[in-house]
Amino acid sequence: MRQFLLLLLFVPAPESSSKSQSSWCEFGCDCRGDVKFTLCSRALFTRVPSRVPVTTELLDLSHNHITVIPGRSFGSIRKLRVLLLQNNNISVVEDGSFVQLEFLQRLDLSWNRISSLSEGFSLGLAALRELQLTHNRLSSLDSRSFLHLDGLQRLNLTGNAIHTIQMRSFASMSALRQLHLEDNRLTALRDGTFSMLRSLEVLNLEGNQVNETDVGVFKPLTSLALLNLARNNLSSVCFKTFLSIHTYSTHILLEGNPWHCDCDLQRTFRKLRSIQRLFLDDYYNLSCGAPPVLENYRLMDVDTELCLAETVTVLIITITVVITVLAAMVMGERTRKKKKSRHNIILT
Numbered sequence: 001m002r003q004f005l006l007l008l009l010f011v012p013a014p015e016s017s018s019k020s021q022s023s024w025c026e027f028g029c030d031c032r033g034d035v036k037f038t039l040c041s042r043a044l045f046t047r048v049p050s051r052v053p054v055t056t057e058l059l060d061l062s063h064n065h066i067t068v069i070p071g072r073s074f075g076s077i078r079k080l081r082v083l084l085l086q087n088n089n090i091s092v093v094e095d096g097s098f099v100q101l102e103f104l105q106r107l108d109l110s111w112n113r114i115s116s117l118s119e120g121f122s123l124g125l126a127a128l129r130e131l132q133l134t135h136n137r138l139s140s141l142d143s144r145s146f147l148h149l150d151g152l153q154r155l156n157l158t159g160n161a162i163h164t165i166q167m168r169s170f171a172s173m174s175a176l177r178q179l180h181l182e183d184n185r186l187t188a189l190r191d192g193t194f195s196m197l198r199s200l201e202v203l204n205l206e207g208n209q210v211n212e213t214d215v216g217v218f219k220p221l222t223s224l225a226l227l228n229l230a231r232n233n234l235s236s237v238c239f240k241t242f243l244s245i246h247t248y249s250t251h252i253l254l255e256g257n258p259w260h261c262d263c264d265l266q267r268t269f270r271k272l273r274s275i276q277r278l279f280l281d282d283y284y285n286l287s288c289g290a291p292p293v294l295e296n297y298r299l300m301d302v303d304t305e306l307c308l309a310e311t312v313t314v315l316i317i318t319i320t321v322v323i324t325v326l327a328a329m330v331m332g333e334r335t336r337k338k339k340k341s342r343h344n345i346i347l348t
């Protein structure tokens with residue numbers, strides 16, 4: 001037993017003694033040279049490790065305690081294609097952190113504490129196709145947040161606290177196909193917010209507090225296949241807002257909104273459902289949030305009655321008009337007769 005232990009002690013460990021590539025494997029990481037993976041998940045790192053094989057194409061640093069990504073952190077591993085940094089404690093991403101990663105295709109920064117993105121954040125990431133930023137602390141986006149992400153196809157911003165998206169925030173992303181903004185705090189969708197997103201196929205806004213949509217906000221989205229507005233705060237919609245979506249076919253989800261069920265709404269939905277290229281997939285699940293007497297009723301169950309009052313009003317007006325006209329005619333006839341008979345009397 002003792003001999004065995006001694007033997008173990010004197011066997012040279014390849015990591016520490018040779019100058020081969022494996023000496024560049026940080027303690028705590030698993031460097032798989034054959035597949036070019038460097039796996040350092042759950043290694044209790046508080047900083048980005050410096051000893052990573054230069055051939056690495058996938059670096060997994062998820063589930064550590066990293067708090068800061070300093071500028072040019074990954075300068076020595078330029079062949080990186082996938083960088084996983086989710087579930088750390090990152091609050092600061094310094095300018096130019098990823099600047100040398102010209103082949104990076106996928107970056108995951110989910111479940112961190114990032115509250116703002118400066119222009120320097122996206123510097124050099126022109127090849128990036130997928131960016132995961134879910135469950136961070138972003139509260140607003142502006143025209144500099146994603147400035148250099150020309151090739152991005154999928155952006156996931158689910159579960160932040162975004163309440164403001166300034167004009168041109170997504171202006172550089174003409175290749176973007178999926179934009180996930182679920183569970184944020186958006187209240188108004190303004191014209192120009194989604195301009196330039198002509199490749200966008202999926203726009204997911206589920207679980208926000210949207211109660212206002214400008215008429216032209218979806219107009220630039222000429223590839224849109226799915227618009228999810230479920231679980232928002234919409235009580236009415238303008239027909240033109242959806243009519244302006246010029247695509248071959250677009251599915252729209254509107255469940256979980258407090259619809260104000262009145263004749264206007266009923267009419268708007270009837271018109272929308274008659275547009276061939278639009279599919280209101282969950283129409284049969286829409287329910288009323290107002291007026292109080294209709295709360296929680298399904299729109300489809302009451303929609304034949306919503307315009308009833310209006311029909312009755314129209315009927316009453318029509319009848320009144322008819323009666324008035326008839327009365328006028330009768331009176332007119334009488335006066336004519338009277339005049340005629342008076343005429344006759346004078347003549348005789």
Ligand SMILES: *[C@@H]1O[C@H](CO)[C@@H](O)[C@H](O)[C@H]1NC(C)=O
Pocket residue numbers: 065067089091
């Ligand atoms: C994350 O960082 C903050 C300071 O930025 C610190 O207060 C907190 O304890 C850290 N949390 C973990 C889980 O490391």
Ligand SMILES: *[C@@H]1O[C@H](CO)[C@@H](O)[C@H](O)[C@H]1NC(C)=O
Pocket residue numbers: 110134156157158178180
């Ligand atoms: C976006 O992120 C959420 C939360 O992390 C995840 O559940 C979802 O699958 C992601 N969607 C896409 C398309 O990446």
Ligand SMILES: *[C@@H]1O[C@H](CO)[C@@H](O)[C@H](O)[C@H]1NC(C)=O
Pocket residue numbers: 187211212
């Ligand atoms: C939308 O809700 C906000 C409060 O969240 C309110 O100030 C605003 O007037 C509402 N807009 C409409 C059109 O109801």
Ligand SMILES: *[C@@H]1O[C@H](CO)[C@@H](O)[C@H](O)[C@H]1NC(C)=O
Pocket residue numbers: 209211233235
């Ligand atoms: C929803 O919109 C109404 C007005 O349309 C507003 O009064 C209310 O505060 C909004 N609710 C939330 C949760 O934003």
Ligand SMILES: *[C@@H]1O[C@H](CO)[C@@H](O)[C@H](O)[C@H]1NC(C)=O
Pocket residue numbers: 255281282283285
């Ligand atoms: C309508 O709601 C039911 C029950 O919540 C659900 O099972 C169904 O998938 C919904 N239909 C659509 C089209 O969303």
